[in-house]
Amino acid sequence: MPPSEVSGTTGRPRDPAVELRILTATQDLLADHGYPGTTIAAVAARARCSKAAIYRRWTTKPELVVAAVRAAQHVPEPPDTGDLREDLLAAAMHFAESEDRSGVLLASVLSEIGRDPELYEAAHRVVGGPPVAVLVAVIERWIARGVVPPHVHVRLLADVVPTAAFGSVVLRKRALDPSTVEELVDFVLLPALTAPGVR
Amino acid sequence: MPPSEVSGTTGRPRDPAVELRILTATQDLLADHGYPGTTIAAVAARARCSKAAIYRRWTTKPELVVAAVRAAQHVPEPPDTGDLREDLLAAAMHFAESEDRSGVLLASVLSEIGRDPELYEAAHRVVGGPPVAVLVAVIERWIARGVVPPHVHVRLLADVVPTAAFGSVVLRKRALDPSTVEELVDFVLLPALTAPGVR
DNA sequence: CCGTAACGGTACCGGACGGTACCGTTAGTG
DNA sequence: CACTAACGGTACCGTCCGGTACCGTTACGG
Numbered sequence: 001m002p003p004s005e006v007s008g009t010t011g012r013p014r015d016p017a018v019e020l021r022i023l024t025a026t027q028d029l030l031a032d033h034g035y036p037g038t039t040i041a042a043v044a045a046r047a048r049c050s051k052a053a054i055y056r057r058w059t060t061k062p063e064l065v066v067a068a069v070r071a072a073q074h075v076p077e078p079p080d081t082g083d084l085r086e087d088l089l090a091a092a093m094h095f096a097e098s099e100d101r102s103g104v105l106l107a108s109v110l111s112e113i114g115r116d117p118e119l120y121e122a123a124h125r126v127v128g129g130p131p132v133a134v135l136v137a138v139i140e141r142w143i144a145r146g147v148v149p150p151h152v153h154v155r156l157l158a159d160v161v162p163t164a165a166f167g168s169v170v171l172r173k174r175a176l177d178p179s180t181v182e183e184l185v186d187f188v189l190l191p192a193l194t195a196p197g198v199r
Numbered sequence: 200m201p202p203s204e205v206s207g208t209t210g211r212p213r214d215p216a217v218e219l220r221i222l223t224a225t226q227d228l229l230a231d232h233g234y235p236g237t238t239i240a241a242v243a244a245r246a247r248c249s250k251a252a253i254y255r256r257w258t259t260k261p262e263l264v265v266a267a268v269r270a271a272q273h274v275p276e277p278p279d280t281g282d283l284r285e286d287l288l289a290a291a292m293h294f295a296e297s298e299d300r301s302g303v304l305l306a307s308v309l310s311e312i313g314r315d316p317e318l319y320e321a322a323h324r325v326v327g328g329p330p331v332a333v334l335v336a337v338i339e340r341w342i343a344r345g346v347v348p349p350h351v352h353v354r355l356l357a358d359v360v361p362t363a364a365f366g367s368v369v370l371r372k373r374a375l376d377p378s379t380v381e382e383l384v385d386f387v388l389l390p391a392l393t394a395p396g397v398r
Numbered sequence: 399c400c401g402t403a404a405c406g407g408t409a410c411c412g413g414a415c416g417g418t419a420c421c422g423t424t425a426g427t428g
Numbered sequence: 429c430a431c432t433a434a435c436g437g438t439a440c441c442g443t444c445c446g447g448t449a450c451c452g453t454t455a456c457g458g
Contacts, residue, residue, distance in 0.1 A: 011403025012455045018405085036235075039445060050406045051447080061446065110370055153386040156379075160359065160387065163366040170369065171309055180355075187352040188359065191394035192387050210433025211425045217435085238415060249436045250417080260416065405454065411447085417440105424435065 014056075021047040022054055026068035030108045031101055035065065069109055073102040075130045078137045084147055084193070087138045088185045094131045095165035097175030107169035132162050139193065148193045157192055160184060213255075220246040221253055225267035229307045230300055234264065268308055272301040274329045277336045283346055283392070286337045287384045293330045294364035296374035301330075306368035331361050338392065347392045356391055359383060 025046035029038040040061060044051045058064040079090035097104075135158040142148040161184055165176045224245035228237040239260060243250045257263040278289035296303075334357040341347040360383055364375045 010401075010457055012405070013457095014404060015455095040447080041445075044406095048406090050408085052407085052449090053405070055447070056404070059447095153382055156382055156386055159363075164358075164362055166366050166370070167362040171365070183352055183355055187355055188387060188391050191391040195390035195394045209427050209431070211435070212427095213434060214425095239417080240415075243436095247436090249438085251419090251437085252435065254417070255434070258417095400458090402457090403455095405452105407451080407453105408449100409451095410449080413446095414444090416443090418442105419438100419440080421437080421439095422435105423437105424433100426433090427431085428429105 018047070018049050018053055019057060022049065022057070022064070023068050023071045026064060027072050027101060027105060030065065030068065030105050034108050038065070040064075065109055069102070069105045072105050073130075076134050078134045078141075080141070084142050085185065085190060087142070088135075088189055089182065091131075091135045091138045092161040092181050092185055092189075093178060094134070095161050095176055096178040096181045104169050104175050107166045110166075132158055135161065142193075152193055157189055160188055217246070217248050217252055218256060221248065221256070221263075222267050222270045225263060226271050226300060226304055229264065229267065229304050233307050237264065239263075264308055268301070268304045271304050272329075275333050277333045277340075279340070283341050284384065284389060286341070287334075287388055288381065290330075290334045290337045291360045291380050291384055291388075292377060293333070294360050294375055295377040295380045303368055303374050306365045309365075331357055334360065341392075351392055356388055359387055 022043060025043050026038060028046065029042055033042075040051055040054060043064070044054060047054075054064065058067060076091070076094050079087045081087055081090065136154055139148060139152070139154050139158060143150050143152070143154075161176075161181060164180070164184060168174065168176045168180075221242060224242050225237060227245065228241055232241075239250055239253060242263070243253060246253075253263065257266060275290070275293050278286045280286055280289065335353055338347060338351070338353050338357060342349050342351070342353075360375075360380060363379070363383060367373065367375045367379075
């Protein structure tokens, strides 16, 4: 939900540039200092605006944070390169470090947004779902093509890279290395997807 | 480091029961409410003691938390059942839910202990290292026995289960299901360990 | 040109929490 | 029996931070 759109029909209009500065400032602070370090005062200072300008748009801090995370996201397209490994790499690389900060931001927020289940669910659904769904879609397509056997545990394998990315961000304060993502694809996903049925 | 052992040679001796109650209360609160929810006042209330009794033993909250996490841990023995799958299961189950709360506690703390690198490192080294080392040891032993090919990415695979456990605790507020651990072993670790060289 | 509302700035409120100080009481040691 | 230090209890301090209120100023619509 973008800024509360309720505003009188007359008077000085809101400056859209302020809105943008607030959101990017929130993203910066979330990425650098986590949820607790992202104070409203700090956001205001970085956005070069007043706290009032923030509370005019969002009623509470968690709502601002969700808006900032949502603004950072752009839904990826399921790749279809004709090669299993290339598809996996393309889908998995969304979780590596890149100019797209949505993964890093999501991890920062999810781990610290605390005990508010409603906001937690909102953030998870909006930002966490789609990229994992892309990985699931890729795997299922290659199952349909008969390249990957149908007995593999799709959900479990699709979660490997996102989970690793999450751990990296939360534990080591930095995004997953692209080379590590490549290793995960080559040494974990591909063997598990192409191995004959074990057990 | 247990309670500051500096205490005069005379006077009323410290009650060891109080110490124990403080540590278990801290563990309970960490597991249930995370690091921020573990306030000193709450620990004192649950331990049925005064805040002063806590600060008599530990100088600061992070030190108390590290002590509580450390107290919850007991170093596991590397299993050697003669069967690869059984060894992996035994080592991996340390990260599933059980009466041993050390994994859950570590996850709670690591994700929220914040920007104090010193305490972070201490907690990680003390509690996070050994269980992963057990997994590494198991895999390397089976490489030495020639059952697992030497080209597998040991560190990467040994981290799969711990990372999943961490994500589960932080994201879903509950420990990893034993059946999920079993699935990870069967559908991720074993295929990756036994697959022929890919790529 | 008047009304309205957003603007930056800032003072302020209220609650939470880490940590300290001091109480009278109690359990040990010499 | 005197001394000492831990005990539970509690009042207190300082700080941080989310959120509110109010300022004079500014930009737009009717």
